[in-house]
Amino acid sequence: MFVCVSALAALAGFLGAQDQGPQSGPGQTVAKPKKPADSNEPPPDQAPIPSEYKRNVDPGSVATFKSDVDIVTLDVAVIGPNGQFIPQIPPGNFRLLEDNVPQQIRKVDMAQAPLTVALVVEFSNRYQSYGSWTWMVTQQMVWTFAASLKPEDYCAVIAYDMKPEILTDFTVDKLKVQQALQRLTIPSWREANMFDAVTDTAERMSTIEGRKAILLITTGIDTFSRITYDQARKKLQEAGVPIYSVSLTGLQQEMMASVPIGMLQANNELNTFARETGGRAFFPKFEGEYRGVFSDIRQALGNQYVITYSSSNRAHDGTFRKIKVELVDPSGHPLPIKDQKGKPVKYSILTKSGYKAPREVE
Numbered sequence: 001m002f003v004c005v006s007a008l009a010a011l012a013g014f015l016g017a018q019d020q021g022p023q024s025g026p027g028q029t030v031a032k033p034k035k036p037a038d039s040n041e042p043p044p045d046q047a048p049i050p051s052e053y054k055r056n057v058d059p060g061s062v063a064t065f066k067s068d069v070d071i072v073t074l075d076v077a078v079i080g081p082n083g084q085f086i087p088q089i090p091p092g093n094f095r096l097l098e099d100n101v102p103q104q105i106r107k108v109d110m111a112q113a114p115l116t117v118a119l120v121v122e123f124s125n126r127y128q129s130y131g132s133w134t135w136m137v138t139q140q141m142v143w144t145f146a147a148s149l150k151p152e153d154y155c156a157v158i159a160y161d162m163k164p165e166i167l168t169d170f171t172v173d174k175l176k177v178q179q180a181l182q183r184l185t186i187p188s189w190r191e192a193n194m195f196d197a198v199t200d201t202a203e204r205m206s207t208i209e210g211r212k213a214i215l216l217i218t219t220g221i222d223t224f225s226r227i228t229y230d231q232a233r234k235k236l237q238e239a240g241v242p243i244y245s246v247s248l249t250g251l252q253q254e255m256m257a258s259v260p261i262g263m264l265q266a267n268n269e270l271n272t273f274a275r276e277t278g279g280r281a282f283f284p285k286f287e288g289e290y291r292g293v294f295s296d297i298r299q300a301l302g303n304q305y306v307i308t309y310s311s312s313n314r315a316h317d318g319t320f321r322k323i324k325v326e327l328v329d330p331s332g333h334p335l336p337i338k339d340q341k342g343k344p345v346k347y348s349i350l351t352k353s354g355y356k357a358p359r360e361v362e
Helices: 134-147 174-181 194-205 229-239 250-255 261-277 287-302
Strands: 064-066 069-079 094-098 104-110 115-122 154-160 164-171 211-218 243-247 305-310 320-327 348-350 354-356
Touching: 069 320, 094 104, 094 305, 115 134, 115 164, 115 174, 115 194, 115 287, 134 174, 134 211, 134 287, 154 174, 154 194, 164 174, 164 194, 194 211, 194 229, 211 261, 211 287, 229 261, 229 354, 243 261, 243 287, 320 348
Parallel strands: 115 154, 115 211, 211 243
Antiparallel strands: 064 069, 069 305, 069 348, 094 320, 104 305, 154 164, 320 354
């Protein structure tokens, strides 16, 4: 059976950034997230933290468990060759495997809940060759992405060099986000401890239920984080927060006769983080590509299927379970998708690689 699906056009018409002048750069003290106040009413000048942020959830668990049945929910994006979201796929065409065992899908919905996004931006002067123009461009483009979020979407800004610093906690006030980004002017340190910064953010966000993601603006180079690449990879898998990374060294790599092995390794690490968490990695080579990249990310985050299924594995052993989502026809073969002209459409499925099962409390 063939399902014809029309590809959506990429989002356009981003809002421009307002010029409010730079403020002082971030310091070196790790800013701790603000604890929710006991009062049900937030201060008038501060947006409320999402109610899910207050729940006491196992940081390694990304599933929801009720009564005697383990219910797992996950966000899935089906993306066409040009980054466009492919809509209107019938629920019966989704197949889900957990540790290679077919699972019973209860329902497939379109995502409706507000989005929670952490903007994690590398702020080091390790690579002076892009420092002359990229910080200004990056600051404006990241703000353009943040301004395109819906009014009910939450956003936070975290800058990192030696240590991560929360410039603004999760808020629906986009002016606070803009002001936080304007503090990124002149970096002071060469160190860029990416593994520490991105895993710290992902672990904090693992307790937030609903749609969430990390937008990582980075060179991909890690100088001397406390944890290794393998440890970071495991922590990100267990946290279950999609990573959308945008490399800052694309132009450098384009101009080099031979790309250093350190940059190639960084590219591979960013690709791995994105693939295993259900995100995407981008390596724009020119300034004009940033707008399209952020448009693709916004579209992927704003259009997702939500799959709910009952796990057949009832063991609460705290193990990591691998997930694979496929599109199939009634005979179980890969589902062909065609555009309005009847031409086959190549697509990719974005979702997390798995989740950490709960552990029984003795």
